[in-house]
Amino acid sequence: xxxxxxTILAHKSIRKFKxxxxxxxxxxxxxxxxxxxxxxxxxxxxxxxxVEDKEKKRKLAELAGNQSYVADNGYFFVFCLDYNRHLLASxxxxxxxxxxxxxxxxFIVGTVDVALxxxxxxxxxxxxxxxxxxxxxxxxxxxxxxxxxDCPDYVLPLFGMAVGYPDxxxxxxxxxxxxxxxxxxxxxxxxxxxxxxxxxxxxxxxYYTKRTGGKRVEGWVSQMAANMAxxxxxxxxxxxxxxxxxxx
Amino acid sequence: xxxxxxTILAHKSIRKFKxxxxxxxxxxxxxxxxxxxxxxxxxxxxxxxxVEDKEKKRKLAELAGNQSYVADNGYFFVFCLDYNRHLLASxxxxxxxxxxxxxxxxFIVGTVDVALxxxxxxxxxxxxxxxxxxxxxxxxxxxxxxxxxDCPDYVLPLFGMAVGYPDxxxxxxxxxxxxxxxxxxxxxxxxxxxxxxxxxxxxxxxYYTKRTGGKRVEGWVSQMAANMAxxxxxxxxxxxxxxxxxxx
Numbered sequence: 065x066x067x068x069x070x071t072i073l074a075h076k077s078i079r080k081f082k083x084x085x086x087x088x089x090x091x092x093x094x095x096x097x098x099x100x101x102x103x104x105x106x107x108x109x110x111x112x113x114x115v116e117d118k119e120k121k122r123k124l125a126e127l128a129g130n131q132s133y134v135a136d137n138g139y140f141f142v143f144c145l146d147y148n149r150h151l152l153a154s155x156x157x158x159x160x161x162x163x164x165x166x167x168x169x170x171f172i173v174g175t176v177d178v179a180l181x182x183x184x185x186x187x188x189x190x191x192x193x194x195x196x197x198x199x200x201x202x203x204x205x206x207x208x209x210x211x212x213x214d215c216p217d218y219v220l221p222l223f224g225m226a227v228g229y230p231d232x233x234x235x236x237x238x239x240x241x242x243x244x245x246x247x248x249x250x251x252x253x254x255x256x257x258x259x260x261x262x263x264x265x266x267x268x269x270x271y272y273t274k275r276t277g278g279k280r281v282e283g284w285v286s287q288m289a290a291n292m293a294x295x296x297x298x299x300x301x302x303x304x305x306x307x308x309x310x311x312x
Numbered sequence: 313x314x315x316x317x318x319t320i321l322a323h324k325s326i327r328k329f330k331x332x333x334x335x336x337x338x339x340x341x342x343x344x345x346x347x348x349x350x351x352x353x354x355x356x357x358x359x360x361x362x363v364e365d366k367e368k369k370r371k372l373a374e375l376a377g378n379q380s381y382v383a384d385n386g387y388f389f390v391f392c393l394d395y396n397r398h399l400l401a402s403x404x405x406x407x408x409x410x411x412x413x414x415x416x417x418x419f420i421v422g423t424v425d426v427a428l429x430x431x432x433x434x435x436x437x438x439x440x441x442x443x444x445x446x447x448x449x450x451x452x453x454x455x456x457x458x459x460x461x462d463c464p465d466y467v468l469p470l471f472g473m474a475v476g477y478p479d480x481x482x483x484x485x486x487x488x489x490x491x492x493x494x495x496x497x498x499x500x501x502x503x504x505x506x507x508x509x510x511x512x513x514x515x516x517x518x519y520y521t522k523r524t525g526g527k528r529v530e531g532w533v534s535q536m537a538a539n540m541a542x543x544x545x546x547x548x549x550x551x552x553x554x555x556x557x558x559x560x
Contacts, residue, residue, distance in 0.1 A: 065341075065375070065474060066315065066386050066439050067315040067316060068315060068316045068319050068435060068438075068439030069341065069345060069436050069437060069439060069440075071316050072345045072348050072349075072432050072435065072436055073344065073345060073348050074348075075348050075350070092490070093313075093317065093489055095475050095493070095494045096490065097321060099487040099488070099490065099493060100320050100321050100322075101320075101323065101448045102323070102325055102444075104446070104448050104531070105448070105539065105555075106485060106535070107536065108326075108488050108493065109485065111493055111495060112492065112495070112496070112498070112500065113494075113495045113496070114454070114494060114495070114496050114497070116496060117497045118513075120497055128433075129378055144499070145505065148505070149492075149505060149509065150504055150536050150537075150540055152502075152506060153536045154537045154541065155356075156506075156509070156533055156537065157422065157533060158537075159537040159538060159540075161536070161537065161540040161541055161542040163543040164540040164541070164542075164544070165540070165546065166544050167543065167545075167547040167549070168548040169451065169544065169545040169546070169548040170422060171477060172451070172470060172548070173448070174422060175423040175427070176423060176426075176470065176471065178424075179423070179426075179427030179428050179431070180426070180427055180430070180434075181426045183349060183427070183428045183431035183432060183435075184431060184473070185517060186350070186428075187320065187431075187432070188316060188317050190316075191314050191316030191317060192314070192317075197350075198350045198352070198420070200352050201333060203420070212498075213498055213499055214499045215499045216499060216502075217478035218343065222420060222424065223424065239347040239348070240347070242344065243342060244341055245343070245356065245359055245360060245398075246343045246359075246361075246362060247361045247362070248364060249361070249362070249363055249364060249365045250389055250461055250462040251392075251462045251463045251464060251467060252362065252377070255398075257400055260353065260399060261397065261404070265376055266522055274362045275409060280359055283458065284354070284401075285401040285404055285405060286401075286405055287354070287356065288398050288402070289398075289401045289402045289404065289406075290405070290407060291353065292355075292398055292402065292407075292412040293399075293402065293409055293412070294412075295411040295412050295415065296412070296418040297415075298411070298415065298417070298560075300416040300417040300420070301415065301416040301560055302414065303320065304416055308534070310416065310558070311548075312549055
């Protein structure tokens with residue numbers, strides 16, 4: 065197993081960091097790695113905002129649901145889907161790209177572009193001994209986050225990422241059985257899906273029971289069935305439309 | 313610079329592969345790497361379909377706009393956003409997750425989850441000396457691709473990925489200047505965006521002119537302004553809704 069695959073397989077989200085900040089050189093390397101990812105039709109539909117201002121980090125932590133590690137880390141990135149740049153390009157050349165950048169297709173392209181760049185940055189950071197955690201929590205209050213970051217129309221912060229020197233050693237949560245996630249030639253039959261779900265429910269229940277000394281016993285199926293029955297961020301459709309995105 | 317960062321920075325999309333197939337062991341390692349990626353609230357909103365059937369690969373290549381490397385490669389993956397599994401989980405436990413899995417927020421979560429997993433697989437493949445190319449082209453005819461893969465409701469193929477031993481050495485297209493993509497503490501001012509766009513337009517025009525012996529001279533700004541003025545895949549909103557996703 066090479067160093068790259070070792071790094072990838074060793075991933076665990078880190079939620080407690082030492083106070084040591086990342087050097088400017090490290091930050092630059094990480095962003096260069098993000099930029100090296102594949103991008104749909106060369107569009108590069110992302111902007112990465114490095115949040116260094118302590119007051120802004122504190123505010124972001126609050127908006128993300130009081131997650132202290134959003135403020136306390138080695139560096140904090142906000143990853144934005146960005147079609148503002150393509151709008152400017154069309155204005156410079158007097159064309160009209162509205163239908164493209166406002167479409168559902170464009171929203172898929174942009175969201176994928178942002179995530180590929182972010183994951184490159186994550187892997188690069190982990191290869192340097194840093195820990196990372198994705199912060200979907202910035203979508204708890206996306207209007208406020210968007211204003212705090214001065215994002216114009218056609219720019220949507222999708223998630224944040226805290227990076228830093230790890231100050232915790234969390235366990236590695238067991239993933240779905242590979243046969244449940246990896247199908248061959250066609251989507252698997254319902255009976256197979258149900259079998260793998262049952263198997264996974266037991267395995268994950270065992271993991272949690274062991275980790276909590278017997279206290280918490282729900283497996284993945286119960287967790288998802290309960291957690292996802294409570295809708296969150298239900299304002300998202302309207303907010304995303306208000307920024308000009310995912311509209312048609 | 314470590315091996316991981318070297319691998320990431322050396323990325324180029326490969327569109328011509330040797331006929332040598334990936335071993336089953338390699339395919340398994342790649343999927344395990346995909347599964348190791350971060351996933352929002354442990355939801356794992358993805359299914360990866362390995363397409364080994366030659367006739368299906370040929371059909372996919374046709375549907376993706378006659379891209380030969382979709383059929384001719386070492387392996388082909390289709391990456392799907394998948395909330396069917398969470399629907400089954402809710403049925404097993406008699407809860408209702410419809411509002412969550414049909415929402416715009418859910419669509420963001422799922423699309424990001426799929427892309428993080430895919431990028432892990434891409435980096436792992438490249439670390440083994442393999443080449444990769446993302447195939448957004450499967451969205452040219454997504455209804456047909458979806459049927460070919462037997463995807464149930466709440467499952468949406470987002471993109472494919474051809475993997476294999478490279479049989480080409482393409483150039484590396486210059487990315488946006490880092491200052492254009494990486495902002496500090498707030499989204500940059502419009503005048504700065506315009507300056508970086510102009511700089512990038514010149515740099516990329518120079519690259520293309522050099523690469524084509526003077527024939528092609530448009531830079532990134534002109535390319536985007538022209539290409540994106542032609543909307544593509546305009547059926548996407550309706551099709552995605554018909555699968556139950558991104559609806560509310």
